[in-house]
Amino acid sequence: MNNPYLILGLWEQRENLSDKQVQEAYLSLVKQYTPDRSPLRFQQIKEAYEQLKTTKKRLEYFLFNTTLADRDDLIAALLPENKLKRPEMQLVQKILK
């Protein structure tokens, strides 16, 4: 994934982000994806945070970013991660039949 806003789950809020919001998103993600358990994901999150952590950095990204989106960016944007729902009983019954 190349888009730092998508990596930090901040795409929707990107117009009015504060440094604090970016930091909170970063901290919550690195708690989940620690460097020992998910080194690649951790690195990705860290790099995204570096790109967005201050207004100046976010402006720099806005001004100079020329990186094309990759497939994972498209997936994250077009198929957003929702909270998993519980299945319906009927659907499960169909599977078990």
Added chain:
Amino acid sequence: MTLKNRETSAKNALRYGHFKKAIVHLKVLLATEKRVEWIDWAQTAHSALAQQLAQQKNFQEVVKLFASGHRLCDLSLENPVYINALQKMNRLDEALDHYLRLSQKELLDKNDKVALSIIRSQFAAYAIAGVSEIIEQLPENDPIFVDFDKAYQLLDAYCHSDDESVERNLKLISFRSPYRDLRQIIAAAIQLDESNATGDVAGIEKSRHALAHISPDSAFSKLAELLHLTSADTQDILSPFLSLNSDSQNLVLHMKGWQKEQVKIIERLANLPSEPDFNTLFRVADEYQKDQPEFCTEIAKIALIHAKTKNHKVVTLKRYEQRFGNLSFLDKYHIDALYETLYLNSGLKLEEYYFDPEEEFDDYEETWEIFIDVINDSKHLPKIIKQNISLIKALIYRNFSKQRCKKNKPDQNSADYLQESLLFDPSDKEAHIELNRYFLDNNQLKDARDNLAIALDYYPDNLEILLLSIESAIASGAYKKAAKYAKKILDVDPINRQARTLLCNAHLSHARKQAKIGKWHLVEAELNDAEQWAGDQTQIQASIAVLRANMAVAQKQNKQATELLKTIKEIVDTELNASLIIHLEATSINADAKKLHRLAKLKWKPAKNQGIDILFSFIDLGKTCFEHYHENIILQSINALLPALQTIKLEAVSLQDYEKILEFCWHPFKLYNLLDIYINKAIKEHGDIPLLVYYRYINKRYLSIDEYRKITRMIDQARDQGDSKIASRLITLLEKSGPPLSFLNELDDDEFDEFDEFDEFDEFDDNLPPKNLEEIHKLLPELIHLAASDADITKMLKDIMSLNQSEINEYKVIIGMEGLKDMLIAFITNGTQPNDFIADYDNNSEGKEKGKTKKKPIFPFNLFGDNDE
């Protein structure tokens, strides 16, 4: 075939596991006689073959086989394999009928017990799925009946998020229950939900592992598989999702909160490469603009910048504006500037075109400056720009500096950009640090002082800025100021070694300054201050002692001076080291080094076996001193110590150790005399090898033909040994040293005229005999091929043929890099001029690969450049 033979064949087929063949023979035998033995064999063959078919999931054949076996040899149908096959064929009534009869029997065989539990689990799954006749027909004591209600309630509670009821029912279902897999699945699914809610990645992994652990033979495995898939990252779901049947897809869609219409998006995304090109991205953005308008517009805009050819750009821009609306004036200029940025940064892409970094940088700079003008003039700016105009300008100038430093060392231009950027954002710490580093490295002390004053206003306690301020103050001779900054650092970080060293050196420098004019009370005060911060830094302690001794000598207290000087040996370990410090300090303050040396009473005579240790100790101290004294002082001091250094006996010194010694003699200061001593010793011990030959000739400006040959041999040898570092150093040595001197010394005037083009040759006016001229001609192509890198060739084209970079680029496009190499050789050997060479080359190289002839495309939005290609 006789019956006897057929019987033997059946028996053998059975023995060797050829059950089909056995059944064929037994069918014939049993048609003649219902012999008990043959019936027994036929049952065994049928059961075994059925088992094999069931393993292959060929349940239809299993059912057929049991039916024929039942007719042929009265094969029992109360067989778990048969019942399971009926279940799989969805012939539930028959399966249930046989199961009921089988469950009355007492099973002794362990495999049958396992098979029975699988059948029960399958009936349990059907019962949960709502096949009501199963529960209706089962006796009340059947395990499927006993746990049915609990299992149903468990699943129902899970689906309705009634987690209390889930917990309760989980406890009620035993490990032996036919519903145990369902129990495991629900327990894992609950843990997964909890872990997702708390962001507990370990919990998520654990529950996913539990789901993956459900046996694929289980009747509940499909449910486990789908829950496992749904809990994966979205990018890992797409391809497996597409291979699911519609019921399974519906379950995944529901759980992920996706709509049925999104299946098309999933299909599209699953089939995309992981890094789609700009064109594909543009198409995707186009297709899904309705779903995510802002995101799609953004990726389409970036995709525009990546369009590779003019046609692509024109078509893509047209499509863009049709789909996403017209680009604003500002967007157009931003894209224009971004295009130049991308172009400037994409090294590989640039290879395809004429590329002159300077020219490219000018284009890049121009587009961004226009972007700044547009910002200045526009009234309708997006919020992000409107609120940060100054910062944006600062960032753009800062980026100019960054871009320049990517390809070159920081220069006045990059410093100017940093200064410009600081006008708009004077609080940019990194810009201050970079700028002042540049000023100090280039001895622009006033600029450094002025800028550091501003930087310190913004960052009075910043370590890096304070360290730069110390450096600047010392360089300007403002030692008190330096000490003030160093104390500030040490107030915050009392063990900061760099600050301590800088502070000590500030005091020492001041003490030396005062010593030169004989202000001894000030010298004493400075030395006391230096001593206070010296800590364990032996070089500084020793310097203090020498300066104090010198002060004692000046005040006619020679005895005290001797005492002080004696302590130096203890501080710096060896008498040689003590001599070095004495010479360095005495030279620094114009004192009499010999006198101090005499007073120190140093007797320099190391034990035979101590030679290398003493030398390495000297080298370590020398390296530390190199950072704190002027080059001239170091060279003078080392030269004074040469007699002592020469007496060090070096025996059985490894090549690795010699490398360290020789490196010390050449970096950072060129200690020629010292190098001469040790290279001779090293070659005597290890012979002519690439590393030593390199150091042997490192300082030779012109080489003899033998030396040339020796070096080329060494290049081959280094390459054979895989030592590319030394090979490339030797090549550089050849390049630097010019042509073999012995040839040139023998040139006569007429023959020398042939070499008018060679600047290097202009320095010589001796004769070169024809024989040697031929040798040069033979040797040079070989040398050019040895120095085969593109950079080497480019350098030679510039140096020998006086071509400039743009001419080289032009020729490269026409004849390629190999052609350039041939052109250089032709020029050297025959004096062939580039145009003549290219004309011949063109005629002779039909079919040869030529250099690429593309020109840099002009971006259609570039309203300021030349739009015609």
